[in-house]
Amino acid sequence: MTPPDDRNRRLRPLHLASGLAIALFVIAHIGNHLAMFAGQAAHIAAMEALRPFYRHPLAETLLMLALAFQLGTGLSMIWRTRRQQRQGLARWQAISGVILALFILNHVGAVWAGRLLQGLDTNYHFAAAGFHAGYAGFFVPYYFLGVTAAFVHLACALGWRAKNRAIPLAISAAGMALAAGFVGVMASDPAIPPRYLESFP
Template sequence: MPDRAALQVLHRCSGLVLAAFVCVHLVNHALLAVDADSAFAFMDVFRRLYRQPLVETLLLAAVLAQIATGPMLARCRPARAGRAGMLAAASGYYLLFFLLVHVTAVLWGRLGLGLDTDIGFAAAGLRAWPAIAFFVPYYFLAVAAVCVHAGLGIGRLFAVPPRTVAMVSGAAGALAGTAIVGGMLALP
């Protein structure tokens, strides 16, 4: 097993790379709650940056690093981590699931099937029963998990009490998740 400190550095560094993308990506999705045309225009500009081969490779490497390091860190979590550690692990495991499913679906849709994997692709599962029963909580929980997981990591850096971080980041995640899923549901 690699050294815990080295795993933490890799997890944090790859997390920062991924967080930069995810923040802008979630803003893009949240724009749906305001105006779909603005969301699609924003996405067109944003895609020109993140679909550059070097940037896309860096993002995929960050995803793989998160998938590899997250479970190892969760398994060797110190007992003193308490509820915050359990919440970090739970949100991290949900993100592991989400990244595996979401990134695979987007890459397969784009590269394997030649589809435009825009916001409409993401929202397609929200159009019919029974898929909607899976995709509403799938997207909502992903946004909430990102906020909680990142919030706990940032809170630890600034010595903010974990309970405060969990409440604030959980509330932010619930609001953002509601706005994003609501915007996706409103797409024609």
């Protein structure tokens, strides 16, 4: 039987490659979310400008496949080394990877359910509705941890290669600040159309 470390060594380059492909979408997605600091209309306008690119059937299919591969390889590597003692970057990479995987599974599933089952435009209103439909206790940590985990996971990946540990720390801190900002904006903006609020039980 191939040792877990050897199998993980084979998967890491493929995991990194799919991660780089996903990063192109994430950069655009985070950029879109930055527009929410200018208000709902700015966020929706930026989203509508980007959608022709990432909602193209080919692009969307490739993104879903890349996400599935990323989750599968990442969780597989964590599971195979679950009995090993992790320290430093390895520990935070595993923790952020699990949080990010759970966030992506829930987030992508919710978006597809909103689009296909509820007929909703999954825009700013869709993302912020939960804060004002009585579920802030879930959505505050959900978005904060999900966004923070994405930045921490990236920081850990860079940390293995960067000699200066200040770079990963700065990326992690920036992620936490952005996550807090996104949550603060969505939680403090109650102007959500009723049909989005009514989608919650």
